[in-house]
Structures are given as structure tokens and as C-alpha cells.
Amino acid sequence: MQPDLPALLGGTPIRPDGPPGWPLLDSDVQAAVAGAMSAGAWGQYHGEHICALEAELAAFHDVPHALTCASGTLAVEAALRALRVGPGDEVVMAAYEYESNFLTVHALGAKPVLVDVHPHNWQLDETKLDAAFTPQTKAILCSHLHGGLVAMPAVMGIARTRGIGVVEDAAQALGAVVAGKPVGTWGDVGTLSFGGSKLLTAGRGGALLFNDAQLYQRTKTWLHRGLQQWAPLSELQATVLRPQLRKLRALTVQRAERVRELVGELTPPEGKGEERQPNPLTPFPKKEGGTEPTAVLSPSPFKGLTPFPKKEGGTEPETEEVKLFVALSSAPLRLGEGWGGVLRFDPSSTSSPIPLPPSTKLVFSTLPVPSGCRAKCS
Numbered sequence: 001m002q003p004d005l006p007a008l009l010g011g012t013p014i015r016p017d018g019p020p021g022w023p024l025l026d027s028d029v030q031a032a033v034a035g036a037m038s039a040g041a042w043g044q045y046h047g048e049h050i051c052a053l054e055a056e057l058a059a060f061h062d063v064p065h066a067l068t069c070a071s072g073t074l075a076v077e078a079a080l081r082a083l084r085v086g087p088g089d090e091v092v093m094a095a096y097e098y099e100s101n102f103l104t105v106h107a108l109g110a111k112p113v114l115v116d117v118h119p120h121n122w123q124l125d126e127t128k129l130d131a132a133f134t135p136q137t138k139a140i141l142c143s144h145l146h147g148g149l150v151a152m153p154a155v156m157g158i159a160r161t162r163g164i165g166v167v168e169d170a171a172q173a174l175g176a177v178v179a180g181k182p183v184g185t186w187g188d189v190g191t192l193s194f195g196g197s198k199l200l201t202a203g204r205g206g207a208l209l210f211n212d213a214q215l216y217q218r219t220k221t222w223l224h225r226g227l228q229q230w231a232p233l234s235e236l237q238a239t240v241l242r243p244q245l246r247k248l249r250a251l252t253v254q255r256a257e258r259v260r261e262l263v264g265e266l267t268p269p270e271g272k273g274e275e276r277q278p279n280p281l282t283p284f285p286k287k288e289g290g291t292e293p294t295a296v297l298s299p300s301p302f303k304g305l306t307p308f309p310k311k312e313g314g315t316e317p318e319t320e321e322v323k324l325f326v327a328l329s330s331a332p333l334r335l336g337e338g339w340g341g342v343l344r345f346d347p348s349s350t351s352s353p354i355p356l357p358p359s360t361k362l363v364f365s366t367l368p369v370p371s372g373c374r375a376k377c378s
């Protein structure tokens with residue numbers, strides 16, 4: 001064994017049993033579940049926890065309104081509906097985006113219009129937006145992905161000039177801040193996910209954030225059927241989320257520190273002198289007299305680690321991908337299925353007015369899980 005090498009290359013494993021699972025065991029969550037059990041909240045339609053969570057989410061983000069729902073996917077659909085996106089409309093979004101967001105636009109009968117991402121941080125490139133607008137453009141949908149942040153002040157400036165609504169998907173960035181404002185509060189509607197991999201998790205769940213009372217009311221009406229909300233969050237999910245939300249700010253500070261360390265360690269010596277943007281995980285400003293964070297754009301912390309670009313026209317890449325996948329799986333690392341972006345879909349399902357070189361490079365150089373390696377329900 002060579003102690004100075006990563007375990008994958010023959011070094012000593014730092015975590016022989018693999019990384020810890022997610023979510024981490026949390027005694028406050030356990031206590032909240034026990035409390036919900038004894039108080040009966042776990043079995044109620046209309047207990048105290050959902051209302052309390054919505055109020056706490058609104059307060060945390062400093063917006064007047066928040067709504068919870070069954071998933072981040074549903075939250076994005078509700079947000080697009082709030083902006084009255086429907087058949088024949090166009091929604092401008094990054095060509096590298098969370099896949100279900102493209103499908104949600106399709107589900108509404110609208111068309112995704114693709115713009116490129118910044119090559120240095122993989123987030124929607126706001127300078128490409130103007131070329132994508134047509135008279136059919138109804139909304140911009142932008143997501144903060146993989147620890148990076150979209151330049152929301154610029155996006156909002158462009159959207160306001162054009163009179164176009166913005167859905168800001170903060171599913172992967174809850175707790176981060178862009179130019180002093182929490183993510184999810186820049187767009188006309190912000191969306192969050194509480195899915196199993198998210199920073200606040202209930203296994204499933206989602207939420208929407210609003211500054212505008214009318215958009216809030218329209219969404220609430222759409223989510224309700226009479227007295228009931230369809231596809232709601234449950235009381236038990238709200239119960240486990242509340243203690244996590246209370247800790248989010250402190251944990252974000254800790255994560256930002258770890259990211260800083262990792263980025264420092266992973267940057268090759270020749271890149272050390274490069275000017276770096278602020279850390280994307282800069283936590284929310286402290287309300288009382290804290291310093292204003294300035295994070296706007298950040299390079300991907302994984303810059304330089306993009307695995308295996310496909311080689312033109314050979315069968316070799318697949319073999320390399322399978323080999324890498326098998327090696328990583330035996331590391332042991334838990335590998336999920338991941339997602340490759342809409343450019344892997346049928347091109348006729350979207351339109352892209354201008355070429356998309358960084359997105360194309362990104363989509364076709366990420367490691368897809370080779371067929372046969374996917375976990376299946378049997």
C-alpha cells in the first residue's frame with residue numbers, strides 16, 4: 001500500500017467501510033419522531049407541523065410565503081403553472097439541467113428552449129439568454145446544480161427587462177446565498193426538494209417560496225382540491241424537517257469550510273494561482289449586523305476531475321466506463337444512477353437556437369452508469 005495515493009490507486013483507504021450514509025443519524029430528528037408518535041401528529045391530516053414548517057421556511061428565507069408539497073418535481077410544475085406556462089409556450093433553460101425539469105415543461109405542453117452553461121461552473125450562462133427569447137417565451141427555469149450557483153442578479157435583470165417570469169430551482173442549493181440573498185428567493189417562484197439526497201431530507205417532499213402574494217395564492221389554489229391538498233407533504237415529513245432546518249445555517253458554515261479545504265487539496269499545482277470565485281456554499285448572512293456574503297459564481301469544485309471523455313467512434317469508452325464504474329463500486333463508494341442532461345434525449349423534443357459547446361462537452365463526458373450496472377427493483 002502506498003499511503004500517499006488514493007485508495008482507488010492502491011493507497012490506504014481512509015474510510016474502509018465507505019462514506020457514511022445519508023441522512024446522518026440525528027438525535028433531534030429521532031426525538032421529533034418520538035414526539036410525533038406520542039402526540040399522534042404522525043397520523044393526522046391537519047396537525048401543527050406543516051403550518052409551522054411553512055412559516056419557518058418563509059422566515060428562514062425572509063419571504064412572506066412558503067408552501068409545502070409532495071416533491072421538488074411537483075414544486076417545479078406548480079411554479080411553472082403559477083407563471084401560467086401552458087401548451088405552445090416556451091421555457092428557456094440550461095441544456096445541462098435536472099432531467100425531470102425538461103419533462104415537467106413537456107408535461108405542461110410547453111417546449112424547452114436550451115441555452116448553454118458556463119464552461120467554468122456548469123451553470124446556466126445568462127449571456128446566452130437573449131438569443132433564446134421568442135414571442136412564445138413564457139418563463140426562464142434555472143437550477144443551481146452540483147454546488148454551483150446561477151448568476152441570479154443578471155438573470156433577473158434580463159427577465160425583468162423582457163417581462164418574463166423566472167422559476168428558480170434551489171433543490172440542490174438550499175441554504176446557499178447569491179449576492180447576499182438566499183437561493184430560491186430571487187426568482188418569481190423558488191422551489192425546494194426534500195428528497196432523499198437533499199440537505200434537508202424527509203425522503204420525499206418539496207416546497208415553494210414566494211414574494212408575490214398573487215403567485216402564492218394561485219399556487220395554493222392549484223394544490224388544493226376543496227379542503228384537501230393533493231400531493232401534500234405529510235405531518236410526519238414536516239416533523240423530521242423542522243429540526244433539520246434549525247441546524248441548516250450552522251451546517252452550511254461547516255460544509256463551506258470543508259468545500260474550501262477540498263477545493264484547495266484537489267486543485268492541481270498549476271491551477272493554484274488561478275483567481276477563484278467565492279465559495280458557493282457561503283451561508284446566509286447573519287441577520288443582526290453580520291457581514292454580507294458575496295458569492296455569485298463559483299467554479300465547480302470538481303473541475304479537472306471530469307471522468308473519461310468519450311472517444312470518437314470506438315467501443316472502447318464503454319469498456320473504460322464499465323471498468324471505472326466497477327473500480328469505484330468496489331472502493332467502496334455508493335454510486336447512484338445519476339443523470340446526463342437533456343442532450344441525451346431526442347433533439348426534436350427541444351429547441352436550441354445557438355450551439356451548445358460547453359453543455360455538449362459536459363453531458364457527453366459525465367460518467368453514465370453502464371447498462372447492466374443499474375440497481376433494479378425486482
Ligand SMILES: Cc1ncc(COP(=O)(O)O)c(C=O)c1O
Nearest residue numbers: 071072073098143171193194195
Ligand atoms: C435540481 C433539481 N430539481 C428538482 C429535483 C426534483 O426533486 P424531487 O426528487 O423532490 O422530485 C431534483 C432532485 O434531485 C433536483 O436535483
